[in-house]
Amino acid sequence: MIHITLPDNSVKEFEAGITGFDIAQSISPRLAKEVLSISVNGEVWDLSRPINEDASINLYKWEDRQGKETFWHSSAHLMAETIEAMYPGTKFGIGPTVDTGFYYDIELPDGKVLSEKDLASIEKKMLELARQKNDIVRSEISKSDALKMFEAKNDELKLELISELEDGTITLYNQGNFTDLCRGPHLPNTGLIKAIKLTSIAGAYWRGDEKNKMLTRVYGVSFPKQKMLEEYLVMIEEAKKRDHRKIGKEMELFAFSENVGQGLPLWLAKGAQLRMELESFLKRLQKAHGYDQVITPHIGDVKLYKTSGHYQKYGADSFQTIKTPSEGEEYMLKPMNCPHHCEIYKIKPRSYKDLPVRMAEFGTVYRYEQSGELHGLTRVRGFTQDDAHIFCRPDQLKDEFKKVIDIVFIIFKALSFENYTAQISLRDPKNPDKYIGSAENWDKAERAIIEACEEKGLNTVTEIGEAAFYGPKLDFMIKDALGRSWQLGTIQVDYNLPERFDLEYIGSDDNRHKPVMIHRAPFGSMERFVAVLIEHTAGKFPLWLTPEQVVLLPISEKYNDYAKKVLKFLNNCDIRTVIDDRNEKIGRKIRDNELKRIPYMLIIGEKEVEKEAVSVRKQGEGDKGTMTSEEFVELVNLEVKNQLSGLYN
RNA sequence: GCCGGAGUAGCUCAGGGGUAGAGCGCAUCCUUGGUAAGGAUGAGGUCACGAGUUCAAUUCUCGUCUUUGGCUCCA
Numbered sequence: 031m032i033h034i035t036l037p038d039n040s041v042k043e044f045e046a047g048i049t050g051f052d053i054a055q056s057i058s059p060r061l062a063k064e065v066l067s068i069s070v071n072g073e074v075w076d077l078s079r080p081i082n083e084d085a086s087i088n089l090y091k092w093e094d095r096q097g098k099e100t101f102w103h104s105s106a107h108l109m110a111e112t113i114e115a116m117y118p119g120t121k122f123g124i125g126p127t128v129d130t131g132f133y134y135d136i137e138l139p140d141g142k143v144l145s146e147k148d149l150a151s152i153e154k155k156m157l158e159l160a161r162q163k164n165d166i167v168r169s170e171i172s173k174s175d176a177l178k179m180f181e182a183k184n185d186e187l188k189l190e191l192i193s194e195l196e197d198g199t200i201t202l203y204n205q206g207n208f209t210d211l212c213r214g215p216h217l218p219n220t221g222l223i224k225a226i227k228l229t230s231i232a233g234a235y236w237r238g239d240e241k242n243k244m245l246t247r248v249y250g251v252s253f254p255k256q257k258m259l260e261e262y263l264v265m266i267e268e269a270k271k272r273d274h275r276k277i278g279k280e281m282e283l284f285a286f287s288e289n290v291g292q293g294l295p296l297w298l299a300k301g302a303q304l305r306m307e308l309e310s311f312l313k314r315l316q317k318a319h320g321y322d323q324v325i326t327p328h329i330g331d332v333k334l335y336k337t338s339g340h341y342q343k344y345g346a347d348s349f350q351t352i353k354t355p356s357e358g359e360e361y362m363l364k365p366m367n368c369p370h371h372c373e374i375y376k377i378k379p380r381s382y383k384d385l386p387v388r389m390a391e392f393g394t395v396y397r398y399e400q401s402g403e404l405h406g407l408t409r410v411r412g413f414t415q416d417d418a419h420i421f422c423r424p425d426q427l428k429d430e431f432k433k434v435i436d437i438v439f440i441i442f443k444a445l446s447f448e449n450y451t452a453q454i455s456l457r458d459p460k461n462p463d464k465y466i467g468s469a470e471n472w473d474k475a476e477r478a479i480i481e482a483c484e485e486k487g488l489n490t491v492t493e494i495g496e497a498a499f500y501g502p503k504l505d506f507m508i509k510d511a512l513g514r515s516w517q518l519g520t521i522q523v524d525y526n527l528p529e530r531f532d533l534e535y536i537g538s539d540d541n542r543h544k545p546v547m548i549h550r551a552p553f554g555s556m557e558r559f560v561a562v563l564i565e566h567t568a569g570k571f572p573l574w575l576t577p578e579q580v581v582l583l584p585i586s587e588k589y590n591d592y593a594k595k596v597l598k599f600l601n602n603c604d605i606r607t608v609i610d611d612r613n614e615k616i617g618r619k620i621r622d623n624e625l626k627r628i629p630y631m632l633i634i635g636e637k638e639v640e641k642e643a644v645s646v647r648k649q650g651e652g653d654k655g656t657m658t659s660e661e662f663v664e665l666v667n668l669e670v671k672n673q674l675s676g677l678y679n
Numbered sequence: 680g681c682c683g684g685a686g687u688a689g690c691u692c693a694g695g696g697g698u699a700g701a702g703c704g705c706a707u708c709c710u711u712g713g714u715a716a717g718g719a720u721g722a723g724g725u726c727a728c729g730a731g732u733u734c735a736a737u738u739c740u741c742g743u744c745u746u747u748g749g750c751u752c753c754a
Contacts, residue, residue: 246682
């Protein structure tokens with residue numbers, strides 16, 4: 031007999047060799063119907079795998095991440111089984127799960143290419159096979175047998191994978207006529223998979239290395255119920271409506287022109303207004319936090335970037351240098367602002383009493399991004415960072431770092447970004463060539479970030495090897511409408527550039543010391559931030575950012591004089607205004623699709639003129655009653671104030 | 680950059696070897712006077728660009744550019 035500890039810490043006795051499925055059955059038949067996988071002492075197993083010793087277990091259903099993963103992993107196998115049946119001779123790479131669904135990397139025989147049109151027929155065949163309810167059977171195999179088996183199939187992809195595995199740890203999973211190398215776990219049988227959608231097809235380098243050959247990656251998602259698939263598809267459609275590229279076009283926020291060049295956004299009037307509002311918000315915030323605003327040129331002598339090390343690292347993959355016609359000078363479009371700010375720091379001797387120096391600039395930078403990587407406003411070649419560099423003493427570092435985290439939080443709160451991930455990016459110790467500076471400085475910098483995050487009580491994930499080449503960083507990631515993660519705010523600690531630029535301050539001991547540098551951009555870039563903001567608000571911005579706030583609607587032309595008076599007043603109050611000119615030309619006619627996004631409409635007629643008032647309607651809320659234009663301005667200001675309350679102190 | 684998909688009116692898209700289509704928008708006029716609206720009429724396109732096949736190409740083929748889903752990259 032063995033003892034099984036359930037999640038509620040109750041202990042049950044079973045015969046050795048009991049399976050997860052049997053345990054579920056013993057708890058309730060309904061649970062047995064829904065359960066998908068089991069964790070045994072923390073390791074996720076198949077339900078049908080016998081348990082031979084005491085263990086604590088967890089049963090996973092669809093609602094659990096582990097349950098979904100098991101389900102999708104088996105779906106990936108089902109897809110592989112189907113593809114092998116339809117295209118014999120196909121070679122299979124890896125077939126893992128992703129956030130939503132699964133994929134399998136494959137290589138079809140004879141250079142055949144799969145296209146989106148083929149997906150429907152694969153889906154259909156997958157469902158046919160699923161209906162056979164084939165058991166998915168786990169078996170252990172020796173390394174030599176595994177190699178023999180896949181040699182027979184001539185599948186060098188699997189052979190490569192097997193060759194890296196340790197003998198004695200290799201398992202196979204079989205269903206129907208299909209057997210795959212796999213660690214598992216899997217569903218008991220394929221019949222649980224009721225609804226399948228193969229979503230897309232893409233190229234992917236074998237093992238993620240661009241030197242390797244490219245395989246075909248087939249993405250899909252599957253569900254235990256048809257209805258869930260339908261809901262999922264509706265959700266995707268809804269998300270597409272929030273795409274910032276679509277809304278940006280509809281609302282005339284930004285545009286691209288082939289003639290200007292790819293990845294170079296044009297900010298249209300309303301988008302520029304939105305952006306300027308965000309900029310002035312941050313400028314005020316930074317002023318309150320002791321930052322100085324500076325302005326530097328868009329180009330810089332190439333030697334600046336040689337000093338910083340950026341040229342050596344990225345020069346070949348950058349926009350190439352600009353040369354003067356006769357003096358032999360070489361300039362770069364600035365790909366970052368740090369070197370310019372370092373030069374400002376060096377303008378005069380600094381005392382320890384002067385530190386920290388906080389230098390902020392909305393600096394437009396230009397980076398050559400591979401053409402295939404460009405994406406709306408989230409990945410562009412010319413963008414404006416809300417950059418700042420803090421030069422401080424080592425003893426001020428942690429405190430300064432924490433203050434920057436505060437600024438990021440204020441921004442996220444002001445815009446209701448709740449679902450962010452804070453990611454600490456450290457260097458990869460196995461790859462020292464990727465980084466500049468001493469190991470000692472890296473240790474100090476990494477420790478400062480980790481400690482500051484701990485002291486702030488920040489929930490973080492740590493990624494090894496994601497650091498910038500000059501220092502570790504803390505990044506704030508936010509998801510777009512379709513769940514793709516984008517890095518917004520970033521805070522980086524840097525001991526290296528101060529050394530390379532020979533920055534100094536005179537300490538209280540009258541000796542020269544090196545300051546520490548913090549690079550930070552809480553928005554990340556105006557472009558990417560606005561993109562994510564659009565997708566989060568679906569174009570319904572907070573009132574303090576809304577490009578248009580009011581439509582003024584005179585009911586008859588004889589009231590236009592009064593309407594003009596109100597208009598003038600509103601403009602003086604910094605209320606952005608659009609006017610319907612149905613009756614007389616006092617403004618441009620408002621379009622229907624604009625109308626939907628304008629928060630307030632003011633109607634002016636006989637009664638209003640008589641009372642020297644306006645009738646107010648709010649989008650989505652209806653009639654707000656009659657008030658004077660002064661009262662209306664007060665109402666709007668109050669609302670803006672509420673949205674921004676408590677942010678600056 | 681690599682592997683797929685796409686490029687037709689301002690927008691969203693249908694079509695298809697032989698006068699180029701719809702809806703929305705736009706323009707003009709009418710209607711509507713407490714209203715996030717209705718109707719009529721009209722304007723608009725070298726069917727991304729270049730080459731090839733063909734009596735004939737927007738349609739088929741190839742190339743280029745742009746865009747898009749991924750991969751790689753992201754100071």
